Amino acid sequence: MLSGKNNSGFGWDEHRQLVVAEDAVWNSYINSHKEAAQFKHRSFPYYDQLTAIYAKDRATGKDAQTAADIIEEIDAEDVAITNTHEERNDFHGCEADVSLDDMDLSGTQQQPAINQGDSTFSKRKKKTSDASDHISSTSFNDAATLLAEKIETVGVEISRSIASEVLIQQRSEMTLQESALKLYPTLCEVEGLTKDERYRALSKIPDNPTQMLIFFSLPSSVRLGWVRRFLADH
Known part of the structure; x- marks a missing residue:
């Protein structure tokens, strides 16, 4: 008022x-x-x-x-x-500004x-x-809900990534196994390779998966030189 x-x-x-x-x-x-x-x-x-x-x-x-x-x-x-x-x-x-006489x-x-x-x-x-x-x-509840959704999303992505890596590893192991099974017959086809060199190569090359894959990727004409160099280094 x-x-x-x-x-x-x-x-x-x-x-x-x-x-x-x-x-x-x-x-x-x-x-x-x-x-x-x-x-x-x-x-x-x-x-x-x-x-x-x-x-x-x-x-x-x-x-x-x-x-x-x-x-x-x-x-x-x-x-x-x-x-x-x-x-x-x-x-x-x-x-006080007001006198005592005026105050109640x-x-x-x-x-x-x-x-x-x-x-x-x-x-x-x-x-x-x-x-x-x-x-x-x-x-807080909204933040917790959002965090849970993010964690779930990340979990799904991690699961997919792990599954993909496992699949790749399985395929790689299958390839190495197949290569190991073909290694001896292929070494027998290398002209000039002695029996002793064949057995030594057969015992060492599987211990080096990358080198075994390299061996199978080479043309037949250079495999003899590659095996002998490999045995000299290993």
């Missing part, structure tokens, strides 16, 4: 931190609201801070906020509460009002924390 246009004759004294109005306006209001009498001469040193904390929720509604707004609001409220406590200490050490000393509800505000803030912060925890839990 203090910041709006329709203020019913009330205003705000920024210097004294008071709600101000003509006596007739106050008296008319008090007649309808007896409990308002104690606030006629009472200052509200935390009005600006409370407005900064609660004005946004009153204007937009809590449910209208996004998760980012909630987290940002918590940070802003923490700073505002810290400033409030600091200013509260300063306020108790300062001389029987009203001692200022501290409970502050406690009520702290309680409300705690509830709002708990709700915000619950919302943040829910968001974090949802994000």
Whole structure:
């Protein structure tokens, strides 16, 4: 009401931190609201801070906020509460602007009002924390699901790779076995190779699979020289 246009004759004294109005306006209001009498001469040193904390929720509604707004609001409220406590200490050490004669000393509800505000803030912060925890839990579940899918995909690829390597190895072993079976007959076909050289080659060449594959890839005309060089090196 203090910041709006329709203020019913009330205003705000920024210097004294008071709600101000003509006596007739106050008296008319008090007649309808007896409990308002104690606030006629009472200052509200935390009005600006409370407005900064609660004005946004009153204007937009809590449910209208996004998760980012909630987290940002918590940070802003923490700073505002810290400033409030600091200013509260300063306020108790300062001389009041309003004289003791004008103050209604029987009203001692200022501290409970502050406690009520702290309680409300705690509830709002708990709700915000619950919302943040829910968001974090949802994000964690999504991340876990995505990670599981990635692991499954990688597992399938690894299985395929292993199967491919096993197949290649099996084919290679089959080729080597076939070559080993054909080695002796092929050595017998090499002209000029002695019986002793044949047996020595038969015992050494299978121990070197790569060399055996090379032997079978050579034309017949050069196999004699290749076998003799191989036996000299091995």
